[in-house]
Amino acid sequence: MIPEIGYFSLVLAMALSLLLCIFPMWGAYTGNLRLMRAAPSLAVGQCLFVLVSFAILIYITLMDDFTVAYVAHHSSTSLPWYYKITSTWGGHEGAILLWLVMQSSWTALVAMMSNSLPWVLRARVLGVLGFLGVGFMLYTLWMSSPFERLLPYYPVEGRDLNPLLQDPGMIIHPPLLYMGYVGLSVSFSFAIAALLTGKLDNTWAKWSRPWTMVAWGFLTLGITIGSWWAYSELGWGGWWFWDPVENASLMPWLVATALLHSLASTEKRGIFKSWTVLLAITAFSLCLLGTFIVRSGIIVSVHAFATDPDRGLFILSFLLVVVGGSLALYAMRVSEVKSEGRYKLLSREVTLWANNIFLVVATLIVLLGTLLPMIHKELGLGSISIGVPFFNQMFAILIVPFALLLGIAPFLRWKQNKLPPLARKALGLVASALLLTAVWLYSSYDTVSALTFIATALAVWITLGALVDIFEKVTVEKQLLEGFKRQSLSYWAMILGHVGIAFVIAGVTLTSAYSVERSVSVKPGDIALLNEYQYRFEGVKEIRGPNYSGHAGVVTVLKDEQKVTELYAEKRLYDVGMQFMTEAAIDDGFFRDLYLALGEQLSNGYWSLRIYHKPYVRWMWLGGLLISFAGFLVVADRRYRKRTQNKKVDGVIA
Amino acid sequence: MNKKFLALIPFLIFMLLCVFLYQGLFGNPRELQTGRIGQAMPSFTLPDLMDESKQWKNTDLLGDVYLLNVWGTWCPTCIAELGYLEQLREQGIRIIGLYYEQAYDPDFGDHFDITALREEVKTMLNRAGDPYQFNILDLERTLALDLGVSGAPETFLVNKEGKILLHHTGDINPRVWRAKFAPIIQELSE
Numbered sequence: 001m002i003p004e005i006g007y008f009s010l011v012l013a014m015a016l017s018l019l020l021c022i023f024p025m026w027g028a029y030t031g032n033l034r035l036m037r038a039a040p041s042l043a044v045g046q047c048l049f050v051l052v053s054f055a056i057l058i059y060i061t062l063m064d065d066f067t068v069a070y071v072a073h074h075s076s077t078s079l080p081w082y083y084k085i086t087s088t089w090g091g092h093e094g095a096i097l098l099w100l101v102m103q104s105s106w107t108a109l110v111a112m113m114s115n116s117l118p119w120v121l122r123a124r125v126l127g128v129l130g131f132l133g134v135g136f137m138l139y140t141l142w143m144s145s146p147f148e149r150l151l152p153y154y155p156v157e158g159r160d161l162n163p164l165l166q167d168p169g170m171i172i173h174p175p176l177l178y179m180g181y182v183g184l185s186v187s188f189s190f191a192i193a194a195l196l197t198g199k200l201d202n203t204w205a206k207w208s209r210p211w212t213m214v215a216w217g218f219l220t221l222g223i224t225i226g227s228w229w230a231y232s233e234l235g236w237g238g239w240w241f242w243d244p245v246e247n248a249s250l251m252p253w254l255v256a257t258a259l260l261h262s263l264a265s266t267e268k269r270g271i272f273k274s275w276t277v278l279l280a281i282t283a284f285s286l287c288l289l290g291t292f293i294v295r296s297g298i299i300v301s302v303h304a305f306a307t308d309p310d311r312g313l314f315i316l317s318f319l320l321v322v323v324g325g326s327l328a329l330y331a332m333r334v335s336e337v338k339s340e341g342r343y344k345l346l347s348r349e350v351t352l353w354a355n356n357i358f359l360v361v362a363t364l365i366v367l368l369g370t371l372l373p374m375i376h377k378e379l380g381l382g383s384i385s386i387g388v389p390f391f392n393q394m395f396a397i398l399i400v401p402f403a404l405l406l407g408i409a410p411f412l413r414w415k416q417n418k419l420p421p422l423a424r425k426a427l428g429l430v431a432s433a434l435l436l437t438a439v440w441l442y443s444s445y446d447t448v449s450a451l452t453f454i455a456t457a458l459a460v461w462i463t464l465g466a467l468v469d470i471f472e473k474v475t476v477e478k479q480l481l482e483g484f485k486r487q488s489l490s491y492w493a494m495i496l497g498h499v500g501i502a503f504v505i506a507g508v509t510l511t512s513a514y515s516v517e518r519s520v521s522v523k524p525g526d527i528a529l530l531n532e533y534q535y536r537f538e539g540v541k542e543i544r545g546p547n548y549s550g551h552a553g554v555v556t557v558l559k560d561e562q563k564v565t566e567l568y569a570e571k572r573l574y575d576v577g578m579q580f581m582t583e584a585a586i587d588d589g590f591f592r593d594l595y596l597a598l599g600e601q602l603s604n605g606y607w608s609l610r611i612y613h614k615p616y617v618r619w620m621w622l623g624g625l626l627i628s629f630a631g632f633l634v635v636a637d638r639r640y641r642k643r644t645q646n647k648k649v650d651g652v653i654a
Numbered sequence: 655m656n657k658k659f660l661a662l663i664p665f666l667i668f669m670l671l672c673v674f675l676y677q678g679l680f681g682n683p684r685e686l687q688t689g690r691i692g693q694a695m696p697s698f699t700l701p702d703l704m705d706e707s708k709q710w711k712n713t714d715l716l717g718d719v720y721l722l723n724v725w726g727t728w729c730p731t732c733i734a735e736l737g738y739l740e741q742l743r744e745q746g747i748r749i750i751g752l753y754y755e756q757a758y759d760p761d762f763g764d765h766f767d768i769t770a771l772r773e774e775v776k777t778m779l780n781r782a783g784d785p786y787q788f789n790i791l792d793l794e795r796t797l798a799l800d801l802g803v804s805g806a807p808e809t810f811l812v813n814k815e816g817k818i819l820l821h822h823t824g825d826i827n828p829r830v831w832r833a834k835f836a837p838i839i840q841e842l843s844e
Contacts, residue, residue, distance in 0.1 A: 274661070278664060281664075282664075285668075292675065312679045313679060316672065316675055316676060316679060319672070319675075320672055323668055324665065324668060324669065324672070327664050327665035327668055328665050330661060330664065330665070331658070331661040331662040331664075331665050334661045335657045335658045335661050371671075371674070374674065374678045375674050375678075377678075378674050378677045378678055
């Protein structure tokens with residue numbers, strides 16, 4: 001009975017969503033204010049019913065109701081309660097329901113926070129969001145209901161959650177990514193509403209910007225945590241594989257990054273208007289395309305999700321309507337738009353434009369690399385595979401001009417700049433960046449390859465540029481504290497985001513260049529050496545968890561005869577699925593990670609053990625955290641807060 | 655006019671992409687057009703699944719047309735096709751199993767109990783049907799790798815001279831047999 005209520009609740013949500021996409025849209029078209037006014041309550045209503053549905057799925061999972069197919073396939077009685085909750089998005093049907101929860105919550109949030117928006121725009125934004133909601137709800141109800149029953153023959157025990165997903169990183173990774181994807185649907189809706197209204201002025205850019213920023217922050221966080229999860233859970237120290245599923249999340253991120261820079265130009269200077277709209281459409285389209293790639297089985301991926309051509313066909317049709325429709329609308333409307341601002345070659349406008357070019361080229365590389373094997377085959381040219389080396393090489397080439405630009409970007413003003421002072425500053429920075437990098441790398445390592453040096457120097461260059469800029473801006477005031485206060489939160493966000501990128505570049509470069517690993521076979525008491533550390537294998541002890549058993553290799557790590565830490569590298573056998581899992585033991589540090597994975601048992605009491613020394617690997621994720629924090633910081637900026645305070649006044653004017 | 659056309663470009667690119675995505679949806683991404691067709695069976699020396707003292711070489715298989723069926727007890731589809739394969743055996747088709755063990759990881763191995771596996775295989779073949787003349791155990795997956803095996807079940811059709819004529823991914827059922835295998839076998843026997 002209860003699962004059926006969950007299903008029915010979703011039916012009601014879809015009915016309300018359907019009304020949400022029809023009435024306000026019609027009202028905006030005919031100028032009927034009463035129809036437009038219905039939008040916010042419909043938006044909140046559909047959200048409530050989706051939440052009820054999701055709560056029911058969580059409830060039946062906690063109650064171990066194995067008559068429901070989804071619960072039987074993704075949970076078990078021995079699963080700890082917190083993993084039972086996360087199992088509600090560990091499978092396809094539940095993941096889509098979680099997406100719906102996010103989608104409807106963002107819709108409701110937009111409805112509640114857009115009081116001061118003109119009604120014609122507000123109704124259209126919510127109408128577009130309602131339409132997207134209907135699409136996803138129809139998909140859930142028709143193709144992938146998590147409330148499907150296994151009656152009359154149901155199992156007494158569930159199949160358990162995939163052990164790979166039983167990890168804290170995996171609990172938050174999908175929700176964060178979905179927050180990002182769904183958040184970009186808000187930017188998309190604003191763009192479509194602006195196109196429908198025919199007013200592509202900077203108002204829509206101003207409104208769209210905080211939503212885009214938050215979505216982008218979540219997306220960054222989701223990708224960062226996904227990479228960290230792969231590193232800590234997959235057991236061989238990798239953190240990015242250029243897998244189609246990872247690419248599916250990277251592409252929207254790249255375009256969203258371009259979008260928020262372009263939105264800034266449109267809001268502040270009234271330029272790149274049509275380009276910004278196109279980016280907003282593209283960013284969300286790539287989220288949908290990513291979902292299609294992942295869920296349709298069109299591309300073979302290590303993330304083996306359940307695939308089904310019917311589902312793929314539905315998503316493709318939805319893609320065709322949403323993306324095809326909006327690009328057609330774009331083609332019809334955008335040729336009327338004129339750019340307003342004027343600017344010289346040496347200006348912030350041009351650097352932002354160049355930033356967009358690089359990011360879009362990077363997106364195209366990822367898109368081509370992901371889809372080319374399939375297109376190649378469909379054209380009858382045979383099977384090819386595009387792997388890690390292709391992406392690595394392309395990105396290594398792209399990052400150089402991109403990072404160079406990033407280093408001087410903060411100094412440039414709008415409209416135009418004078419060359420001589422800028423060139424002096426840039427030369428000084430280049431010299432100091434090269435010097436610092438040389439000191440840093442040659443003092444730590446014997447060999448430094450050209451690429452390692454260049455990439456590290458670029459990271460240093462970006463950081464120095466940011467520091468010098470802060471110094472110059474702050475010392476304008478006599479009082480240092482005043483100088484700090486004078487800078488807007490948006491400014492700090494920009495600095496933070498750029499320094500975050502520097503950390504990512506440095507982390508990726510140094511860990512790729514200087515990671516070392518050793519495979520050893522050891523018996524208790526043996527010592528293995530790697531770099532300056534000694535690893536003493538103490539033996540193996542039995543372990544027992546709530547739903548697994550296994551062995552833990554105990555290793556004492558020593559440096560200069562001093563004990564650094566004791567690590568437990570585990571090998572788990574999960575009871576229900578009889579799956580083996582390697583739980584790596586990691587001693588994390590700011591400058592290096594020590595990473596141990598236990599291998600198989602050999603004869604005569606020997607065990608095989610893999611030891612990795614990974615310098616600066618944490619900088620990547622630190623960079624990711626800084627970048628996402630930057631996204632959230634912008635929203636707290638006074639400009640956006642002030643508007644909510646003056647809501648009433650604005651509303652009257654609007 | 656020019657500007658209007660420019661604005662239309664994203665739409666056109668997307669539509670083209672959709673055509674490919676639609677085709678891709680009905681193509682099988684796992685269907686690999688391997689370069690193995692028409693080439694000789696790679697050389698190997700591997701133990702028998704049931705008796706490791708017995709070693710099989712590629713040269714032992716020459717002289718008769720045979721099917722090499724990649725399978726494992728862990729693979730439900732493989733079990734499902736055993737019944738039909740047994741019927742084929744009764745019709746005189748020579749089928750050799752290439753046993754692909756999933757639980758054993760060549761790079762990062764684990765407890766692997768060959769006796770338990772043999773028990774399991776025996777029970778399974780008794781229950782679901784035994785089409786095999788014998789089974790080759792490819793624990794390190796070297797032969798599977800040489801053949802370009804991407805999963806199980808997969809079946810290779812090999813002629814008397816040891817040349818690979820067909821590489822089929824997925825299960826063999828009457829429909830697949832009639833469409834893909836039977837014509838070639840017909841031709842060979844003429």
